[in-house]
Amino acid sequence: MIAGLNTSVKRRNGAEKYPYGIIVRMPTIIAVDIGGTQMRAASYAPDQIKPIKQKKIPTLASTPGGLERLLQVIEEVLPTGEDVAAIGLGSPGPLDPHTGYLLAPPNNPEWHNFPLAPKVEAHFGVPTFLDNDANLAALAEYRFGVGKGHHDVLFFTVSTGIGGGVIVADRLLQGYHGLAAELGHIIVDPNGPPCSCGFNGHLEAFSSGPAIVKYVLGELATGTRSSLKRDESMTARDVAEAAQNGDELAIHAYQRAGEYLGIGVASCLHAFDPSIVIFGGGVSQVGELLFTPFHASLKKRVFHSRYLEGLTITLAALGDEMGLLGARALAEMKINL
């Protein structure tokens, strides 16, 4: 993809002076993280973790003109006088990373079955790649975060939903339709409650933030005593606060979430056998409340102790930059194939 540049040059940063005295400009990567509320874009020089330029604008998903806003924010981070080697785009799914189409992004009817990456590629004349935010988070942690040096990585984002991302032998797992690593939709109990996707007993239906709240509300409805009130605006954070104040129902709600998270992760260890499991997302920030029961459950459920030998289980290291760095890593991975 980067004609005329050999690997050692391509890997170096900034302008490179050949022995013959020719100045070669180093290609830049553009990364875009399309979130529910903000679109963030950044340009990166090779081997520099800090962006050359970055910019964020509101996504305004339900307002027409989304593609124009996306092209505009990319324009604004284009570095002056540098070639762009590739563009990486991260978005919530479902999407097809092989074709670059968004399939049915929530809250954005304009982008249903929309050729996002092809449109951006046509506009800038630069190879453009798309993948979902959980896959890119896994890739970001693998390349730049706590997964550095690992070859087999499992990433879970535990938040409003549960997303997954998997690195297998140094490669991002995408699958035939680009729908692999939907680890929140692993069935952990076929008779379990309905998931946000409508199907029963998925990991997300037990261990996501809304699942924790739903369980508490259900228990309150049956008369279970608690400091928490039956209030539809309750959040997983409210439940965590009540638990930290000793509320037994709240503590039990996180125990249950942690127990099923252990069951789901055990199955994933049996399937993928990674050397690191990384947790991101708001719910994973509550600490021992979730992770003490999680570890107990995992230990009880892993069928051979060898899976746990040398296994790192940890929180994600990257913060707000995770989405951008993941989109960047995707673009770099694709053009260095």
Place this chain on the structure above:
Amino acid sequence: MIAGLNTSVKRRNGAEKYPYGIIVRMPTIIAVDIGGTQMRAASYAPDQIKPIKQKKIPTLASTPGGLERLLQVIEEVLPTGEDVAAIGLGSPGPLDPHTGYLLAPPNNPEWHNFPLAPKVEAHFGVPTFLDNDANLAALAEYRFGVGKGHHDVLFFTVSTGIGGGVIVADRLLQGYHGLAAELGHIIVDPNGPPCSCGFNGHLEAFSSGPAIVKYVLGELATGTRSSLKRDESMTARDVAEAAQNGDELAIHAYQRAGEYLGIGVASCLHAFDPSIVIFGGGVSQVGELLFTPFHASLKKRVFHSRYLEGLTITLAALGDEMGLLGARALAEMKINL
């Protein structure tokens, strides 16, 4: 690994005449399939599916001298006057494909924590690789069987146990400890019956041959009427015959096995998103009895219809040769890295 041969030559079959008139002998691959009752060995010329020589001997797992028998059977298939490029060994697990150690093969105390591949490699002075039979079956079907042309393959052997093998983007999934793809130990119901491994609710505890028999025996013990008699020597084949003769308990036993197989495979589709799912093993030979309820369950459990678009679900194509061809494919894969 094959010094002095370029790729085009290495890929061709038989002796190759260089322009300079030098005869170059083509390297042979040796494959060994170490089964519970037989050790089979074969030598293969590149790009020839039929072996040059093959030989089988009793495994006699509980009798000392297993390594000597293995070395002997390899000696007997060595082709005269040909170089051997690599040796591939397939064995029941658990084992470590990265080190070539057998960990704890059933019925063979002599080979507990035994450096099988290093011993063979040292004896013949040829790179030697080891992996488990289910992984090698997946690799064999991918290279030589019904998985040819697919890049993302899921293989299940449904037999006395349930084994799994996965090809991800044209590569065999092995994992950090070499324990990936243990798909029979995916948890399909955390409150389910104990598996042969001692842990509860695994796919193998619902859908393997012994699990089907155990369910029938349990139902008979509670007084359920059936043409089957309470007999500990009952086999899954006996249950299948009774089902084919209209026995309701027997039919229900396979329905239950198929339903849970659908749940397990659905989770695996969400995790791996393959383009083909291949079933091998004796239990998979019963046909509609298992696969009608399996398909109904899978359809009910897959959370997005896109996973099923263009997905092939089929029986394995290779017969007795599967283990040998898998060991051969492993050796070829490793030396062509």
